[in-house]
Amino acid sequence: MSEHTLASIRSREADGLPPPVGVRLVHRLESGVEWQGLVVEVRSVELEHLVGYRLYLDLLGPPLAGQVYHAYELGEEEARVRTALDLAAEGRSVALVCSGDPGIYAMAALVFELLDRDERVDWRRVAITVVPGISALQAAAARIGAPLGHDFCAVSLSDLLTPWPVIEQRLKAAAEGDFVVALYNPVSKRRSRQLAAAAGILRARRPGDTPVVLARNLGRPGEEVAVIALDDLTPEKADMLTVVLVGSTATRRVARGGGGDWVYTPRGYAAKAGKSPEDAA
Numbered sequence: 001m002s003e004h005t006l007a008s009i010r011s012r013e014a015d016g017l018p019p020p021v022g023v024r025l026v027h028r029l030e031s032g033v034e035w036q037g038l039v040v041e042v043r044s045v046e047l048e049h050l051v052g053y054r055l056y057l058d059l060l061g062p063p064l065a066g067q068v069y070h071a072y073e074l075g076e077e078e079a080r081v082r083t084a085l086d087l088a089a090e091g092r093s094v095a096l097v098c099s100g101d102p103g104i105y106a107m108a109a110l111v112f113e114l115l116d117r118d119e120r121v122d123w124r125r126v127a128i129t130v131v132p133g134i135s136a137l138q139a140a141a142a143r144i145g146a147p148l149g150h151d152f153c154a155v156s157l158s159d160l161l162t163p164w165p166v167i168e169q170r171l172k173a174a175a176e177g178d179f180v181v182a183l184y185n186p187v188s189k190r191r192s193r194q195l196a197a198a199a200g201i202l203r204a205r206r207p208g209d210t211p212v213v214l215a216r217n218l219g220r221p222g223e224e225v226a227v228i229a230l231d232d233l234t235p236e237k238a239d240m241l242t243v244v245l246v247g248s249t250a251t252r253r254v255a256r257g258g259g260g261d262w263v264y265t266p267r268g269y270a271a272k273a274g275k276s277p278e279d280a281a
Helices: 037-044 052-061 077-089 108-118 136-144 164-176 193-203
Strands: 005-011 020-025 050-053 069-072 094-097 126-130 153-156 181-182 210-216 223-229 242-246 250-256 261-264
Touching: 050 052, 050 077, 052 069, 052 094, 069 077, 077 094, 077 108, 077 126, 094 223, 108 126, 136 181, 136 210, 136 242, 153 164, 164 181, 164 193, 181 193, 193 242, 210 261
Parallel strands: 020 094, 050 069, 050 094, 153 181
Antiparallel strands: 005 020, 005 126, 181 242, 210 223, 210 242, 250 261
């Protein structure tokens, strides 16, 4: 999905240890022209090594003079982080390339998990700074209006790392709480039942005509953003490049001047307008 973000890791001086090293955890978010600033920043910094998923490195374009790409496939996330930290610990200038915001379903959490799990002294010398970026739910919301204007939550439907009963419990809690729900990883080649199950759980607590935003390939050629009713949400309408935003009972559609709809979730200003300043505070 679309989003470029930075997270940088830089090593500190340590008594009796080699001089500081620099690692930059680069977040690549495949975005449109208006989001390209972060990509430009990534490409202009001094970096020797870029580590990441092969597709994200390809999207960055060819390496600059003196740079080396370390490309990995899906499922090799831990190997990517270990390579980045190892290179940093050796005194190299490194970028770890990921997608979206580094701290939202991305690589930052794994960096800290490995620091915690492995207790490597050389890795602990690497100071970590996570710089926020644009996550898929933010990019999708911006394309269609303001569906995240009130309380919302995000749930990944991938059961690769989280058992389905846990995901199901979280969906039921989100439905009960009437949150706008952003669904990440809605379907894949090996699974589709989760999105159908999620739609069923949410339909039990909100009307069938609740607006649902399907945002696919954000910022890339072939970007698609559509609005459908919750009753029409089926697995074949999404894939792993899609983020799904399911509205709350308060979420509304409003017609665009040029056709189609905007989608927004009101904060409650209409009700506040009738109150005194003291009551509305």
